[in-house]
Amino acid sequence: NAGVTQTPKFRILKIGQSMTLQCTQDMNHNYMYWYRQDPGMGLKLIYYSVGAGITDKGEVPNGYNVSRSTTEDFPLRLELAAPSQTSVYFCASSYSLVEGYTFGSGTRLTVV
Amino acid sequence: KQEVTQIPAALSVPEGENLVLNCSFTDSAIYNLQWFRQDPGKGLTSLLLIQSSQREQTSGRLNASLDKSSGRSTLYIAASQPGDSATYLCAVLNAGGTSYGKLTFGQGTILTVHP
Numbered sequence: 770n771a772g773v774t775q776t777p778k779f780r781i782l783k784i785g786q787s788m789t790l791q792c793t794q795d796m797n798h799n800y801m802y803w804y805r806q807d808p809g810m811g812l813k814l815i816y817y818s819v820g821a822g823i824t825d826k827g828e829v830p831n832g833y834n835v836s837r838s839t840t841e842d843f844p845l846r847l848e849l850a851a852p853s854q855t856s857v858y859f860c861a862s863s864y865s866l867v868e869g870y871t872f873g874s875g876t877r878l879t880v881v
Numbered sequence: 882k883q884e885v886t887q888i889p890a891a892l893s894v895p896e897g898e899n900l901v902l903n904c905s906f907t908d909s910a911i912y913n914l915q916w917f918r919q920d921p922g923k924g925l926t927s928l929l930l931i932q933s934s935q936r937e938q939t940s941g942r943l944n945a946s947l948d949k950s951s952g953r954s955t956l957y958i959a960a961s962q963p964g965d966s967a968t969y970l971c972a973v974l975n976a977g978g979t980s981y982g983k984l985t986f987g988q989g990t991i992l993t994v995h996p
Binding site for chain 2 (some may be wrong): 809812819867870873875
């Protein structure tokens with residue numbers, strides 16, 4: 770049982786480049802989330818999904834896009850990378866609204 | 882808008898001490914509260930989940946309490962060990978307002994337990 774798997778673990782991007790952060794869970798969880806963590810700032814919600822085909826914006830969605838074509842996968846897309854997107858990105862999932870969250874190990878992204 | 886505050890921001894204690902980490906939240910309309918541990922450069926590990934109808938949860942040397950009406954939670958760590966050194970995060974799952982169904986995190990308490 771792998772839980773929540775994120776790839777890649779590290780990435781350096783140049784300004785203006787694009788990339789997709791991958792997130793997969795094998796727990797049949799309906800709810801999936803993307804957070805970013807900046808030093809001393811706590812975690813901020815970027816996007817979330819309550820099931821396949823349904824996504825919605827979180828607190829800091831600008832500069833990102835998501836899709837949820839299957840229950841297992843919830844990729845996060847950065848179209849035009851900016852230095853302000855340098856952060857650690859965490860994907861999480863939960864079975865229902867009131868169940869606890871399971872987090873992936875994170876992707877450390879640097880935009881230069 | 883829900884706000885979660887953790888006090889203290891950092892704590893350094895000698896091995897063997899009992900300690901308390903505090904978490905407060907401004908909106909009592911929550912489904913649950915979850916305590917996480919984060920080691921440097923790693924992801925978040927769930928420690929304890931307290932539903933809004935519960936008062937406390939225990940796991941080994943950890944005990945978490947919840948007073949929803951006053952907007953407070955504490956994480957009690959008994960007989961601390963150097964391996965407990967990490968950042969501890971508190972998060973509430975909101976049951977109302979614009980943050981409905983979303984987790985709001987505190988900024989964390991950095992705990993160092995020295996031998």
